[in-house]
Amino acid sequence: MQNIDPTASARADGPNSGLSDAEAAVNADIEALSQQLAQAESAVADMRDVLLRERAELENQRRRLQRDLEQARRFANERLLSDLLPVCDSLERGLAIETADSAALREGMDLTLKTLNKVVEANGLKAVDPVGQPFNPELHQAMSMIDSPDHASGTVVSTMQKGYVLNERLLRPALVAVAK
Incomplete structure (x- = not known):
């Protein structure tokens, strides 16, 4: 006797045949999601690496700027002081002369004052x-x-x-x- 019921063949294959298709679809979805997760984790790791490098670069720039500012503060008067050296030289030469001639002393002081005024006006x-x-x-x-x-x-x-x-x-x- 032959079974002519169309639903009988579906029952004969068993209930697992429908689940295996669903399981395959779920497994395929899991595999796709696992790949997407791995890509996202890789992207996050790359972004973290870029972020750390950028932070390190900013810290290095901050340190360089701080060092440059400190150097600028330490040597800010360098030009002024180098301009004042001729004034000091003139005063030392004037003090080295041992004559009692007040006119010559006054003339030397006048020239030194003019040199000093030039330096301060230039600054x-x-x-x-x-x-x-x-x-x-x-x-x-x-x-x-x-x-x-x-x-x-x-x-x-x-x-x-x-x-x-x-x-x-x-x-x-x-x-x-x-x-x-």
Whole structure:
């Protein structure tokens, strides 16, 4: 006797034949996901490596910059001091001369002062000597008030000590006497 029931053949193959197709699909999905996971882990490892290298490079740049700034601070006055050496040489030569001639001494001091003024002006230092100018509290410090018929009220009559401006910034105010 022959079975003509179409569902009978499916039952004859057994319930495992349908599961094996599902298992194969699941195994294929697992394999694909495992490959994707391995690729993602590889990408993360590469990114971690790049990140560590970038951090190391930034740290090296920070150290170089810090070292360069320290060098700049240590040798910032190098140019100024090398410009002042001729002034020191002139003063030493003047002190080495043992003549009592005050005119020669005065002339040597005058030349040394001119050399010094050249050096400080070349390095951005300017003297503030405001005689005859209106009093400016940003540049001058009034030490006294004087009755002066020759000057208008609020005008600087005399300077007791010059002031100095370094690159447009007040270094020391001029000490002045102002007309009442």
